[in-house]
Amino acid sequence: xxxxxxxxxxxxxxxxxxxxxxxxxxxxxxxxxxxxxxxxxxxxxxxxxxxxxxxxxxxxxxxxxxxxxxxxxxxxxxxxxxxxxxxxxxxxxxxxxxxxxxxxxxxxxxxxxxxxxxxxxxxxxxxxxxxxxxxxxxxxxxxxxxxxxxxxxxxxxxxxxxxxxxxxxxxxxxxxxxxxxxxxxxxxxxxxxxxxxxxxxxxxxxxxxxxxxxxxxxxxxxxxxxxxxxxxxxxxxxxxxxxxxxxxxx
Amino acid sequence: xxxxxxxxxxxxxxxxxxxxxxxxxxxxxxxxxxxxxxxxxxxxxxxxxxxxxxxxxxxxxxxxxxxxxxxxxxxxxxxxxxxxxxxxxxxxxxxxxxxxxxxxxxxxxxxxxxxxxxxxxxxxxxxxxxxxxxxxxxxxxxxxxxxxxxxxxxxxxxxxxxxxxxxxxxxxxxxxxxxxxxxxxxxxxxxxxxxxxxxxxxxxxxxxxxxxxxxxxxxxxxxxxxxxxxxxxxxxxxxxxxxxxxxxxxxxxxxxxxxxxxxxxxxxxxxxxxxxxxxxxxxxxxxxxxxxxxxxxxxxxxxxxxxxxxxxxxxxxxxxxxxxxxxxxxxxxxxxxxxxxxxxxxxxxxxxxxxxxxxx
Amino acid sequence: xxxxxxxxxxxxxxxxxxxxxxxxxxxxxxxxxxxxxxxxxxxxxxxxxxxxxxxxxxxxxxxxxxxxxxxxxxxxxxxxxxxxxxxxxxxxxxxxxxxxxxxxxxxxxxxxxxxxxxxxxxxxxxxxxxxxxxxxxxxxxxxxxxxxxxxxxxxxxxxxxxxxxxxxxxxxxxxxxxxxxxxxxxxxxxxxxxxxxxxxxxxxxxxxxxxxxxxxxxxxxxxxxxxxxxxxxxxxxxxxxxxxxxxxxxxxxxxxxxxxxxxxxxxxxxxxxxxxxxxxxxxxxxxxxxxxxxxxxxxxxxxxxxxxxxxxxxxxxxxxxxxxxxxxxxxxxxxxxxxxxxxxxxxxxxxxxxxxxxxxx
Numbered sequence: 001x002x003x004x005x006x007x008x009x010x011x012x013x014x015x016x017x018x019x020x021x022x023x024x025x026x027x028x029x030x031x032x033x034x035x036x037x038x039x040x041x042x043x044x045x046x047x048x049x050x051x052x053x054x055x056x057x058x059x060x061x062x063x064x065x066x067x068x069x070x071x072x073x074x075x076x077x078x079x080x081x082x083x084x085x086x087x088x089x090x091x092x093x094x095x096x097x098x099x100x101x102x103x104x105x106x107x108x109x110x111x112x113x114x115x116x117x118x119x120x121x122x123x124x125x126x127x128x129x130x131x132x133x134x135x136x137x138x139x140x141x142x143x144x145x146x147x148x149x150x151x152x153x154x155x156x157x158x159x160x161x162x163x164x165x166x167x168x169x170x171x172x173x174x175x176x177x178x179x180x181x182x183x184x185x186x187x188x189x190x191x192x193x194x195x196x197x198x199x200x201x202x203x204x205x206x207x208x209x210x211x212x213x214x215x216x217x218x219x220x221x222x223x224x225x226x227x228x229x230x231x232x233x234x235x236x237x238x239x240x241x242x243x244x245x246x247x248x249x250x
Numbered sequence: 251x252x253x254x255x256x257x258x259x260x261x262x263x264x265x266x267x268x269x270x271x272x273x274x275x276x277x278x279x280x281x282x283x284x285x286x287x288x289x290x291x292x293x294x295x296x297x298x299x300x301x302x303x304x305x306x307x308x309x310x311x312x313x314x315x316x317x318x319x320x321x322x323x324x325x326x327x328x329x330x331x332x333x334x335x336x337x338x339x340x341x342x343x344x345x346x347x348x349x350x351x352x353x354x355x356x357x358x359x360x361x362x363x364x365x366x367x368x369x370x371x372x373x374x375x376x377x378x379x380x381x382x383x384x385x386x387x388x389x390x391x392x393x394x395x396x397x398x399x400x401x402x403x404x405x406x407x408x409x410x411x412x413x414x415x416x417x418x419x420x421x422x423x424x425x426x427x428x429x430x431x432x433x434x435x436x437x438x439x440x441x442x443x444x445x446x447x448x449x450x451x452x453x454x455x456x457x458x459x460x461x462x463x464x465x466x467x468x469x470x471x472x473x474x475x476x477x478x479x480x481x482x483x484x485x486x487x488x489x490x491x492x493x494x495x496x497x498x499x500x501x502x503x504x505x506x507x508x509x510x511x512x513x514x515x516x517x518x519x520x521x522x523x524x525x526x527x528x529x530x531x532x533x534x535x536x537x538x539x540x541x542x543x544x545x546x547x548x549x550x551x552x553x554x555x556x557x558x559x560x561x562x563x564x565x566x567x568x569x570x571x572x573x574x575x576x577x578x579x580x581x582x583x584x585x586x587x588x589x590x591x592x593x594x595x596x597x598x599x600x601x602x603x604x605x606x607x608x609x610x
Numbered sequence: 611x612x613x614x615x616x617x618x619x620x621x622x623x624x625x626x627x628x629x630x631x632x633x634x635x636x637x638x639x640x641x642x643x644x645x646x647x648x649x650x651x652x653x654x655x656x657x658x659x660x661x662x663x664x665x666x667x668x669x670x671x672x673x674x675x676x677x678x679x680x681x682x683x684x685x686x687x688x689x690x691x692x693x694x695x696x697x698x699x700x701x702x703x704x705x706x707x708x709x710x711x712x713x714x715x716x717x718x719x720x721x722x723x724x725x726x727x728x729x730x731x732x733x734x735x736x737x738x739x740x741x742x743x744x745x746x747x748x749x750x751x752x753x754x755x756x757x758x759x760x761x762x763x764x765x766x767x768x769x770x771x772x773x774x775x776x777x778x779x780x781x782x783x784x785x786x787x788x789x790x791x792x793x794x795x796x797x798x799x800x801x802x803x804x805x806x807x808x809x810x811x812x813x814x815x816x817x818x819x820x821x822x823x824x825x826x827x828x829x830x831x832x833x834x835x836x837x838x839x840x841x842x843x844x845x846x847x848x849x850x851x852x853x854x855x856x857x858x859x860x861x862x863x864x865x866x867x868x869x870x871x872x873x874x875x876x877x878x879x880x881x882x883x884x885x886x887x888x889x890x891x892x893x894x895x896x897x898x899x900x901x902x903x904x905x906x907x908x909x910x911x912x913x914x915x916x917x918x919x920x921x922x923x924x925x926x927x928x929x930x931x932x933x934x935x936x937x938x939x940x941x942x943x944x945x946x947x948x949x950x951x952x953x954x955x956x957x958x959x960x961x962x963x964x965x966x967x968x969x970x971x
Contacts, residue, residue, distance in 0.1 A: 053496065074498035089496040093489035093557035094482075102486055103497030105479045116477035386957045387911050389687075397898060397950025404943035535895060541689075541754055554748050586765035593755030593762075600747045 002065050004029040004198040005050070005081070005167050010059035012045055019045040021222040022059075027167070027198040032189060034209040034230070035202045037219035038242050043202045044086070046219070047169050050200075051083040052076035063167070074103070080166030084173060086202075088156045092145040096137060097126035099144055100159045129162045130154070133188065149176040157188065168192060171202045186212050206235045218242055275602055276549050276563070279595075280570045287577030294580045301458055305424075307572045308460045308526070309334070309519040313543040314550075314564040315471045316515030319508045321547050322475075322488045324556025325381065325388035327509060329395035330516040331540040333373045335533030336403045337520030341366025342412035342530020345419075355416035362415075363521050370517020371510055373399050378506030392509075396540070403532045412530030423525030427457035460526065467518070472561040484508060488556030545592060546571055549599040570595070636959050637906050637920070640952075641927050648934030655937055662816060666884075668929030669822045670695065670877050670893060674900035675907075675925040676826050676918055677873035680833065680866050682904050685846045685913025686742060686749035688867065690756035691874040691900060694734050695893030697760040698878025702727040703773035703888035706780065716779040724879050731875025732868050734760055739864030764890035773888030784883025787813040788820055818880045825876060829869065830918035842866060846913030899928050902949055906956045927952070 003026030012020040020042045027033045035043050048054045050061065052073040060067055063079055070076050076083070090099050098105075101122045108118035126140055135154040137147065144152060153176065160168055170189075174182040182205075189199060189212050203209050209216070210230060218226045218241045226241045271278055288295035313330050320327045341362040348358035373395050380391040421440070429437045431453055475481035486494040487501055494501050524530055533539060548554065549570060550563025574595070575588045632639055649656035674691045681688040702723055709719035734756050741752035767773070782802075790798045791812040800817070833839040844852040845859055853859050874893065881892045905911070906927060907920025928949065935945055 051496070072498070072500070073496050074500070077498045083496065085492075085496060087492065089490065089493040091486045091489035091493040091557075093485060098482065098486075099493070102493065103483075103499045105482055107479065114473075116473075117479070117482060380954060384958055385961060386954060389911055390905060390953060390957050393898065393901065394950040394954040397946040397953065401943050401945070401947030401950065404946070405941075408941075409943070541757075545751075545754065548751060554750060584766070584769065586762040586769075589758035589762035589765075593758035596751055596755045597741060597745075597747055600751050601745055604746050 003027060003062070004031075004064060006062040007046070007050065008060050008062070010046065010049060010056045010061070012042075012049055012054055013057050018222050020049065020056075023219065023222075023224045024059075025217050025224060025227060026062075027200060029166075029198050030193055030196045031215065032193050032199045032201060032213045034213035034216045035200050035219065036209065036216055036238065036242055040221070041219040041242075042222040043219055044171060047083065047171060047200065047202065050076065051081060051169060077103075077163070080164060081169070082160035082163060082165035082167070083169040084156045084160055084171065086171040086175065088152055090144045090152055090156060093143060095143050096140040096147075096155055097122045099155060100126045100129070100162055102159075104163070125162070126158070129158050133158055133161065134184075150178060150181040153177060153181070153185070157185070161192070165192075165197060167198045167200075169200045169202075172204070173201065174203065174205055174208055182208065206238065209238075210235060220244055273551070274566075276551070276566045276570055276599065280566060280573060283570070283573055283577060287573070287581060291577050291580035292582075294577055297454070297456070299576070299580070301455070301461065303572050303576050304464075304569070305458045305460045305526075307568055308464045309523055310539070310543060310546065310568045310572070311464045311468060311565060312515045312519040312522070313539060314546040314568045315468055315561055316512035317540070317543045317547050318471075318550075318552060318559050318561055318564045319475065319484055320388075320512045321544065321552045321554060322484050322556060322559040323505060323508055324488045324491075324554075325505070325509075326392060326544065326554070327377065327512045328389065328392040328540050329373055329377065329399055330512060330519075330543060331533045331537060332396050332399040332403060333370050333513050333516040334520035334523065334539065335531065336373070336399045336406075337366040337370045337517040338523045339403050339407045339412055339520075339530045339532050340369050341521050342415055342524050343406060345415045345524070346412055346530075349414060349416050355418045358416050359419060359422075362524070366521040366524070367514065367517050370513050370520065372513075374510035374513025375506065377513065378509035381509065382502040382505050400533070400535075407530065407532050409532070411532070413528075415524065415528060415530070417528075419525050420528040422459065423522070423528070425459045426455040427459065427462065428455070430454040430456070460522070463522070467515075468561060468565060475561055480504075480507075485557060488558070490557075542571065542592075543568075545596050548603075549595060551599075551603065553603060567599075637908075637923050637927065637956075641923065641930065644927060644930050644934065648930065648937070652934055652937035655934060658812070658814070660933075660937070662813075662819075664926075664929050664933045665819045666816045667933055668925060669818050669880055669884075670896050671899045671903060671925040671929055672822055672826060672922060673873045673877040673880070674893065674896050675903035675921040676829060677870040677877075678900045678904045679907070679909065679916055679918055679921045680829075680842060681749070681870045682901075682909050682911060683833075683842050683846045683913060683916045684863060684866055685849070686863075686867075687753065687901075687911070688738065688870045689750065689753040689897065690734060690738065690760055691870060691877075692893035692895070692897040693757045693760040693764065693890070694731065694871050694874035695878040695881065695896070696888075696890045697734070697764045698727055698731050698875040699882040699892045700764045700767050700773045700878075700888035700890060701730055702879050702882045703776055703886075704767060704771070706777065707773075707775055710777055716777040719777065720780055720783070727879055728872065728875055731871055731878070733871075734874075735868035735871025736864060738871065739867035742867065743860040743863040761890055764888075768888070768890060773882075774886065776882070776886040780883050781886050783817055784880070784886065786817045787815055788817060789814040818884060821880065822876075825873070826918060826922065829873075833918055838862075838865075843914060846915070848914075898949065900925070902953045902956070903928055905953060908960065910960075924956075 006026035008024045010020055010023050011018065023042070023046060025033070035047070037043050045054065049056050050070070052070040052075050055071060061070060062068065063081070068079065091102060094102070106118040106121045107115045108121070110116055123140055130137060130140070133154070135158060137151055137154070144155070147155070153173065157173070173185050177185065186208060189201070193199060201209070201213060213230045216228045216230055216233065216238060217224060218228070218238065220242065228238070293299055313334065316330060317327055344365045345358045345362035348361060349355070377391050377395050380386040381388050425439065427438060429440070475484065483494065483499050483504055486497070486499065487504060491501060546567030547559060547564045549567035550560065550565070552559030552563065571592060574591050575585070578588055578591070579585055654660050674695065677691050678688055705726055706719045706723035709723055710716070714722070738752050738756050741747040742749050786800060786802065788800065790801070790803055791814065792803060793810060793812070795803070833842065841852065841857050841862055844855065844857060845862060849859060877893060882888050903924035904916060904921045906924030907916060907922070909916025909920065931948060932942070932945055935942060
C-alpha cells in the first residue's frame with residue numbers, strides 16, 4: 001500500500017526567490033510526520049501548496065495513489081485535506097459555529113422555495129463536535145474575537161475534524177497554548193492517527209515533535225535535507241540537521 | 251489607507267436595555283429628532299411630509315444599501331454617485347430617442363430602463379476586476395471610475411439634463427397606491443378622474459410607488475445579507491480575508507459580485523431618478539451622493555475596516571440624514587446647518603462604535 | 611525575471627534596462643509627452659505666457675496636493691481640503707473688507723486679514739487631528755465631517771454678506787508678477803511700470819506662484835530632511851513601531867493635519883487674491899486632483915511612501931492637462947475621464963515597478 005499523500009519534486013518560486021526546491025516525501029494513513037526546519041526553510045509554503053493556497057511551479061501531488069491537481073483551497077477541502085494554519089484563519093467578526101461551517105454553510109428551505117442559512121443545524125452540529133472533543137466554550141454564539149487563544153485553536157481543530165478530514169495539516173498547533181491545552185492537542189493528534197488519518201505537523205517544539213510523530217522531514221532553505229524515523233534519531237541530531245551542521249541523504 | 255486606531259480598544263460591558271439603546275442609538279436619536287421637529291417644524295408631523303421624505307430618499311436608500319455590502323467587505327465604492335448619473339442619462343437618452351420616434355410610451359420606458367440598468371453593471375465589473383485581479387486599492391479604483399463615468403455621462407448629455415421623455419414617466423415615479431378624495435371615493439394607482447385644480451389639495455394620498463419599490467428592494471437585500479451564503483461570505487471576507495480564502499470561498503469572484511451589486515443598485519437609483527424627475531440627470535459634483543451614502547452606512551453601525559454593518563442600520567442612517575435636512579428646513583433653519591449637523595452626527599457614530607465595539 | 615531578459619553574461623539586456631529606466635520615471639516621461647502633444651495641438655501653449663498660465667492656474671493643485679501628501683504619508687486622508695480652501699477664501703475676503711471699513715487702509719487690511727486667516731485656518735486641521743489621534747475617528751470620516759462643517763460655516767458667513775468688494779491692492783498682488791521687463795527700457799520688480807500704448811511688456815513669474823513655491827519648498831525640505839519628516843514616514847510605515855520608538859504619535863498627527871489645513875488655507879487666500887472674491891466651494895473640484903497628484907507622485911494610500919517632489923510632478927501633469935485641454939478648446943468632460951484613467955494607471959504602473967519607484971532618494 002502506498003502513501004496516503006505524496007508530493008514529488010515540488011518546486012515553488014516567488015519572483016526570483018525559490019521557496020521550495022524539488023521536495024519529495026510521503027505520508028501514510030495513520031501516520032504523523034513532523035515537518036521541521038528553521039524560519040524561511042519553506043515549510044509553510046510547501047504546506048500551502050498542498051492546501052491549495054499556492055500552485056506549484058513544478059512537481060506532482062498524489063492522494064490515495066492517484067495524481068491530483070489542487071488549484072484552490074476548495075479542491076483540497078473537497079478531497080478531505082484539511083489545514084489548520086498558524087494564524088488559525090478564523091473570522092473574528094463571526095461566531096463559533098459560523099466559523100466551523102465557513103464556506104460550507106448549511107441551508108434550509110423556508111416557504112418551500114427560499115433558501116436560508118440553517119443556524120439551528122449548524123449550532124447543534126458544532127455543539128456536538130465540541131462536546132465530543134471535550135472542549136469547553138461558554139457560548140457558541142460568541143464571536144471569535146471574544147475567545148482566548150486556546151479556545152480559538154480548539155475551534156480551528158474542531159472545524160477540521162467535523163469535516164471528516166482524511167488528511168490533516170497542522171502548522172504550529174501548540175504555539176499559543178498553555179501546557180494543559182498542549183497535552184490535549186497532542187492527545188487529539190494521537191486519536192486522529194489511530195483513526196487512520198494522515199497528519200503533517202509543523203512545529204518548533206521538539207518535545208511535542210518527538211512525543212507524537214512517527215517520522216520527520218527536515219527542510220533547509222527550500223530543500224529537503226533529511227528524513228528520519230523519530231524513534232531512531234535524537235533531538236541533537238535533528239537540531240544540527242535543521243541548522244546545517246551535516247547534510248545526509250535520507 | 252490605514253484606519254488603525256492608536257490606543258487599545260477598551261471593552262465596555264453593557265447589559266439589557268442600555269445595551270440595546272446604545273446599539274440602536276441612531277434609531278433613538280431619530281425618534282428624538284422626530285419629536286423635536288414635530289414641534290418646531292411647520293407641517294413636519296404629517297402623513298404627506300413623512301411620505302415625501304421617504305419618497306425623496308429612495309435614491310439614497312438604494313445607494314446606501316449597495317454601499318453596505320461593499321463596506322462590510324472592507325472596501326469602499328466612491329463611484330456610485332456618477333454611475334447613477336450615467337444610468338440616468340443613458341436610459342433617458344434612449345427614451346428620448348424612442349419618444350421622438352413616436353414609439354409607444356411603455357415600450358420606450360421599458361427599453362430605457364433595461365439599457366440604464368445594464369450599463370451600470372459595467373463600472374461595477376471594472377471596479378471588481380481592478381480590485382481583485384490588479385490589486386488596485388478600492389479607494390483608488392472606484393475614485394478613478396468616479397472620474398471616468400462622470401466624464402462619459404457628461405459627454406453623452408453635454409452638460410444638460412436629458413428631456414423630452416415620455417410624459418407617463420413622472421406619473422409612475424410619483425404615483426401613489428391609494429387616493430382618497432374625502433366624500434367622493436377611493437381610487438387605486440391613479441388620481442380619481444375629474445379631480446382638478448385646487449381640489450387636488452384635498453386629496454389624501456397613501457403609499458407612494460417609490461416606497462413600495464424601495465421597500466421591496468431593501469427587503470430582498472436584507473434577506474440576501476442576513477440569510478444567505480452570499481451574505482455570510484460577505485461578512486467573512488470583511489472579517490478576515492485569509493479565513494475566507496482558506497475556507498474555500500472564492501473571494502475574488504465574490505468581491506466582483508459585490509461591486510457589481512453596488513453599481514447595479516446605483517443604476518437602479520439612476521433609472522428611478524428618471525421616473526421621479528421626468529428627465530435624465532447627470533450627477534453634479536457638489537451632490538456628493540457617494541459620500542452621503544457612506545456616511546449613512548457608517549451611522550448605521552458599519553465600520554470602514556469591514557466585518558460589520560446591517561441593511562437596517564444603513565436605512566436608519568439614510569432616514570436620519572433626511573429627517574435632519576427636512577426638519578431643519580421646515581423649522582426655518584438655513585440648509586447649510588445640515589452640513590454641520592451631518593458632520594457632527596457622523597463623528598458621534600464613529601465614537602459610539604469605538605466605545606462599544608461588541609454591540610453590533 | 612525571465613531568462614530572455616538576460617544576455618549571455620547574465621546582466622540585464624539593454625532593452626530591459628531602458629524599459630526599467632523609462633518605467634521608473636514614467637510620470638516625468640508622461641509630463642514631457644503631454645507637453646509635446648499640447649504644444650503641437652494648442653496655439654500659444656509653448657510660450658512663456660502659456661507656461662505661466664499653467665503655473666498660475668495650478669497653484670491650488672500644488673498647494674492642496676502638498677497638503678494631502680503629508681496626511682497620506684501617515685496613512686490617513688484629508689477630504690476637507692477643498693472646503694477649507696473655500697472657507698479660507700471667504701474668511702480672508704470678509705476680514706479684509708471689515709478692516710477696510712474700520713479704516714485700516716489697504717496694506718494693513720490685507721496683511722492682517724491674511725495673517726489672521728492663516729491662523730484661523732489651523733483650527734479645522736487641529737480638530738481633524740484631535741478626532742483622528744485622540745478619538746480614533748477614521749480619517750475618512752473625520753475629514754468628511756470637517757468638509758461639511760467648513761462648507762456650512764462658509765455659507766453662513768456669506769449669508770451675512772457676500773465676500774467681495776476687496777481693495778484693488780489685493781487684485782494687484784493676486785494677478786501681479788515678480789518681474790516686468792520692457793524690452794529696451796529695463797526691469798522692475800512687483801510693480802507694473804507705466805507703458806505707452808503699443809509697447810510690449812514681458813511679465814515673468816506670477817506673485818502667487820512665488821508664494822506657493824516658497825512654502826512648498828520649505829515644507830518639502832521639512833518632510834525630506836528633518837526629524838519631523840522622518841517621524842511622519844515612520845508613523846505611516848508602522849504606527850506601533852513608531853509609538854514604541856517613543857514618538858509622540860498623537861501630537862505628531864495633530865500637527866500633520868494642521869499642516870494640511872494650513873496649505874488648504876493658503877490656497878484659499880491665494881484664490882481670494884487671484885479672483886478678489888471668496889467662494890465656499892472654491893476648492894471643491896480640486897480634491898480629486900490633489901489625491902491623483904499624490905498617487906502619481908508615488909505615494910501609497912496605505913501610508914509610508916510619497917514625496918512632495920513627486921506630488922508636484924503629479925500636480926503639474928494635471929495642471930498641464932487641464933490647461934492644455936482648455937487651450938485646445940476641448941470640452942472639460944474628457945478631462946474627468948483622463949484623470950480617472952491616469953489615476954488607475956498610476957497605481958498599476960507603480961505595482962509593476964515597485965521597489966524602484968519608491969526607493970530612497
